[in-house]
Amino acid sequence: MRLLASIAAIAAMTLTAPALAQDEEPSTGERLLGRVLDAVLGPEEEAQSPPDQATISAMAAALDHERRAEDRVRDAWRHPAETLEFFRIAPGMTVVDYMPAGGWYSRVLIPYLGTQGTYIGLNPELHPDLTGYWDMYRNASSRIPSDARSWVGNEGARVVxxxxxxxxxxxxxxADRVLIFREIHNMRRFGWFHDSLVAARTLLKDDGLLGVVQHRANADAPASYVLGDRGYQREEDVAALFSAYGFDLVARSEVNANPADPADWEIGVWSLPPSFAGAEEGSEERARRAQIGESDRMTLLFRKRP
Structure with missing residues (x-):
């Protein structure tokens, strides 16, 4: 209550102060109000210019291509066009895609960036004991360009x-952008977070942006639930971790939110589609989870801090 009263008092002082001239510095009270409101409400999203027709056409062509026939079923949950617009991705950019795995976003990004763009697939360095599925993340310098040819042929951006x-x-x-799609939990549980964030800072331009989509835990989820093994992360924890590595939160979006997800599954995010862990094929429980859909997800945009 004291915090809300303080906000109200500062706001009242600001609103009753005379308007500033265009070149006049804001008062201490106004600066304080801005910091308090940022802390309570989160940063105000910066205004963006709408994409031009060429950009819209490039995205439509990438999304509608026949190569995405199997991918397209997940568009309703991943919202690729809206997500990439929020991350301010445009053709011709250099974009780092962290852990592209089977190439779901690669099949959008590489054609969309176009022949003037560069797509960099960045993988973590793996412990030798991580084998099987994880082997796809080794030898990125040869594996990712080779994979890209199978994903999109020779179309679109240069691939590294x-x-x-x-x-x-x-x-x-x-790099203009670094993108991390649903990998924060793996970065934490396998010890990749430090090296990966240092690499992101190294690759990004001084004014570069970093976009995150991540399974979102409830704000009051216990610490034991969000260490990585269940997939979900608390949004404020993610913001704090990135801040510690020199990234300022620019904006949040609810484009990938799913309020139907209770985000408290014992097995974690893999209880939901497409994994359905613990729900047998044809069961009522599987049908119930299918109705819920994929996980609730935070979508955050950060700027590299000098």
Whole structure:
């Protein structure tokens, strides 16, 4: 209550103060109000210019291509066009896609970035004991360009593969964007977070942006639930972790939110589609989870801080 009263008092002082001239500095009270409101409400989203027709057409062509016939069923939950617009991705950019795995977003990004763009698939360095499924993240320099040919042929952006322990000097400060789709939990539980965020800072330009989509835990979820093994992360924890590595939160979006997800599954996010862990094929429980859909997800945009 004291906090709300303080906000109200500061706001009243600000609203009754005379209007500032265009070149006049804001008062201490106004600066304080801005900081308080940012802390309570989150940062105000910066105004963006709407995409031009060429950009809209490039996205439509990438999304509608026949190569995405199997991918398209997940568009209703992943909202690729709206998500990439929120992350301010445009053709011709250099974009880092962290852990592209089977290439779901690669099949959108590589054609969309176009022949003037560069797509960098960045994988973490794996412990030797992580094998099987995880082997796809090794040898990125040869594997990702080869995978890209199977995903999109020779269309679209130049494709580069990197691992976080590679010498990144040749690519330092080259990337307009770094994108991390649903991998924060793996970064935390397997110990990749530090090296991956250092690599992201190295690759990004000074004014570069970093976009995150991540399974979202309830705000009051216990710490034991959000260490990584269940997939879900608390939004404020993610914001704090990125801040500690020199990234300022620019904006939040609810484009990938799903309020029907209770986000408290014992097995974690894999209880929901497409995994349906613990729900047998044809069961009522599986049908119930199908109605819920994929996980509730935060969508956050950060800027690299000097």
């Amino acid at each position: 593969g990197l691992n976080t322990d590679d010498d990144l000097a040749a690519w330092e400060g080259s």
